[in-house]
Amino acid sequence: MKAYFIGGGVGSLAGAAFLIRDAAIPGHDIVIYDALALFGGSLDGAQLANGAYSLRGGRMLTTDHYECTWDLLSSIPSLERPGLSVHDETVAFNEENKAHSRARLVDRNRFKVDVSHMGFSGRDRLELLRLVETSEETLGNSRITDWLSPGFFESNFWYMWQTTFAFQPWHSAVELKRYLHRFMNEFPRIETLAGVKRTVYNQHDAIVLPLTDWLKRHGVQFGQDTRVVDMAFEQEGEKLRVRHLVLDRDGRTADVRLDDGDLVFFQNASMTDASSLGSMTEPPTHLTKTDSEGWALWEKIAKGRPAFGNPAAFNASIPESWWLSFTVTCRDTRFFDQMESFSGNKAGT
Numbered sequence: 001m002k003a004y005f006i007g008g009g010v011g012s013l014a015g016a017a018f019l020i021r022d023a024a025i026p027g028h029d030i031v032i033y034d035a036l037a038l039f040g041g042s043l044d045g046a047q048l049a050n051g052a053y054s055l056r057g058g059r060m061l062t063t064d065h066y067e068c069t070w071d072l073l074s075s076i077p078s079l080e081r082p083g084l085s086v087h088d089e090t091v092a093f094n095e096e097n098k099a100h101s102r103a104r105l106v107d108r109n110r111f112k113v114d115v116s117h118m119g120f121s122g123r124d125r126l127e128l129l130r131l132v133e134t135s136e137e138t139l140g141n142s143r144i145t146d147w148l149s150p151g152f153f154e155s156n157f158w159y160m161w162q163t164t165f166a167f168q169p170w171h172s173a174v175e176l177k178r179y180l181h182r183f184m185n186e187f188p189r190i191e192t193l194a195g196v197k198r199t200v201y202n203q204h205d206a207i208v209l210p211l212t213d214w215l216k217r218h219g220v221q222f223g224q225d226t227r228v229v230d231m232a233f234e235q236e237g238e239k240l241r242v243r244h245l246v247l248d249r250d251g252r253t254a255d256v257r258l259d260d261g262d263l264v265f266f267q268n269a270s271m272t273d274a275s276s277l278g279s280m281t282e283p284p285t286h287l288t289k290t291d292s293e294g295w296a297l298w299e300k301i302a303k304g305r306p307a308f309g310n311p312a313a314f315n316a317s318i319p320e321s322w323w324l325s326f327t328v329t330c331r332d333t334r335f336f337d338q339m340e341s342f343s344g345n346k347a348g349t
Helices: 010-023 067-073 086-096 122-133 150-154 156-165 173-182 184-189 203-217 296-302 334-343
Strands: 003-006 030-033 221-223 227-236 239-249 252-257 263-266
Touching: 003 010, 010 030, 010 067, 010 203, 067 086, 067 203, 086 203, 122 150, 122 173, 150 156, 173 184, 203 221, 227 296, 263 296
Parallel strands: 003 030, 003 263, 030 221
Antiparallel strands: 227 239, 239 252
16 A cells, blocks of 8 residues: 655654554655655745745644644654654753743834733634634634724734734634634733744744655655645545546656555645745736636636535635745844844744
8 A cells, every 4th residue: 555645744754643543554665756855845944045044834833732743753763863763852942942022012103012901802802702602513614804893903912813813804713713712821921922923933933844865764755846646536426536647847747556454645725835935026926717726626626526616615715815925044143132122022932
């Protein structure tokens, strides 16, 4: 039995590791394909031609949650500290560098905001409680703004919750409910971010590199610069079996035939799909779905096959999905000196 992963993001890397660790699948029977030369998906940590860095995405971590993540990283050795796992290394780092923000919110006049209170009105509390207790079936595809009044979106709580978990008012009410349930214990400390745990380096160097190193040492094959552009299916009763993967390597097509019992894992699309880079003098170009490669395969296999879901539910509102991230590459300590002076926090805390 072989296992094929389409997409080289952290989900595929984790899946391959769990197959080796928990299912005793030999690493040499696992292949991970990605259209990029660098694995890790949104956690890319790429160095640009001018010597600067670009980190398009990242994950907020807490040790009270993300049980599967920490369980996996407990099995992955640190690249720098012999005898320690990535989990142990991260926990030790956060013991030495405790997060405790003293400048959680800053207003438009560049004054630090008093965040000792959430800023809720009585109406905000009632509406938030109603949202938390409403079933997902009732919430359906409604937006957050369908359940909470305009004043809520001016509260300290919303600004802190929004900037912690990357919410916008037009996002899914179901998603907000899930986060409120999952991270209820962050309420008493959200004004300081004390629950947030940071990795020693950026998450590509701190998580992706140790994980890919472990996978390579177990024999996993990495098909970089390789796009999976199509799948051929065979109907077996009510189920579909993947029989072929069609690959594109630098414009050359290749066909991979699957045997009975082989597995295919498809990590469909990406939160940084169709991304573009700006510069110090030019903004990033706004790309559209026609520039996307991450959704193309999903749309192709879902056409006429409702069991594979509806990509349009996720990629039909591009202007509401655009987001910007900034990576600051510092050549000296001036930025850190100014930030520490303004915030009262040591860099990284």
